[in-house]
Amino acid sequence: MRGDRLMKIVLLLQSRGRMSTRELADELEVTTRTVSRDLEAIGQSGIPILAHRGRFGGWSLMEGYRSGLTGMTPDEAAALLLRASSGPLSDVGLGGHYETALQKLRAAYPEPERQGAEFLRRRLLIDESSWHTRSAATPEALALCQEAVWEERLLAFDYAKANPTASKDPNRLVEPLGLIVKRGVWYLAAQDRDTIKTFRVSNMLNIRLLEQSFAYPEDFDLAAYWQDSLRAFPDRLPHYEVSLVMTAEVLQAFREKRYIRVLRAEPIKNGQYEVEADLATPEFALRLVLGFGASIRVIEPSGFAEAVAAEAGKVREMYRGCPDS
Known part of the structure; x- marks a missing residue:
């Protein structure tokens, strides 16, 4: 225009x-x-x-002419200009508007403050995108979720749990209330019967936007709901605490992996560490410990140590009859 x-x-x-x-x-x-x-x-x-x-x-x-921004300090303007990642906004079609708004902010601020913001921009980068590429199913599902939220229309879909072996929950019918993006992953907050739930958009399958509308709850606060969900999230996670002996390299890997909480780590002899960790579930713990081979040893629970030994024995038997290469 x-x-x-x-x-x-x-x-x-x-x-x-x-x-x-x-x-x-x-x-x-x-x-x-x-x-x-x-x-x-x-x-x-x-x-x-x-x-x-x-x-x-x-x-x-003409020198001295500019459209003024009042009530904003130089540091506040610099903070806004640093948040120049429009990736999530591009997902919902607002990336171009965001970049235009940033350009207006840069242009409207006086030269000294603009130079200060440029100084910070060249020395500090805030990248909120995920390391992983988006699921191929996300764009289509996200567009329909966005349309449903904007137009206050019911949304029907099947839902695949995070566990790939779990069965899908078919025929969900929800009232979509808001979209949230965290580390490049999109979530939908929606009223599912009597409860507000959070659904990962990439796990929503066979999604259908219905013509039927609903009354958006006036007392719903998306930001407050998300903060409450984050606070409650650790309590909903499964827990499985174990005692282990491991090398320094394995301990570092434990601290970098998701779904692992290192509760205690004390150095012992030969450069090894005695570690107490929460490994979420016995199944996850078994796969994890076996993956590190002889660099890790289970102390407790004794039943878990026996399970690791039994599984290692199966692997040994499987290769026993293999000819020498």
Whole structure:
């Protein structure tokens, strides 16, 4: 739209200083004739725009003119400009608007404060995206979830639990209340019968947006709900505490792995450590300990130590008859 383009010209001149007609045309992806007409319209609207002739000519705003931002400190502006990751917003179609808003913020702030924000931007990066690529099922499901939340319409889907061996819960019918993104993973908060629940969007299958609408609860606060969920989350997790002896390398790996809590670690002889850890479930603990081979030994519970030994024995028997390579 032309109004947006006119505003962008003003912001470009405000943030970059003098620019030629060609530079503006390239930035806006329009012809130089279009830029000339836009500059004329900007001048007629009362904005003090100056034409500079000669080899290094171009266009600029009158010195001292800028659209002001009041009530915001330089540090507050710098904090906003540093949060320049629009990845999650791009998922829901708002990335371009976010980048435009940042450009307006940069342009509207005085030169000293803008330089301070640029100093921080070049030395501090906040990357909130996930290391892992998104599931192929996420974009389609996310778009339908977003539409359902925006339009207050019922959503039907099958739900696959995080455990790949668990059966799917078919025919869920929920009232979608809000979308949350954490470390690049999208979640849907929704009213499921008498309870508000959180669903991972990538686990939502056969998703269908229904025509039937619902009344959005006026007392629902998405941020408060999410904070309550985060506080309650550790209490809902399974616990399985074990005592182990391990090398320093294994201890470091334990501290870096998800779903493992190192409760205590004390150095003992030969560079090893005696460790107490919460490994969530016996099944997970068994796979984990076997994966580290002879670098780790189970002390307690005794039943778990026997299970590890039995499984290791099965592996040994499986390879006993193999010919030498």
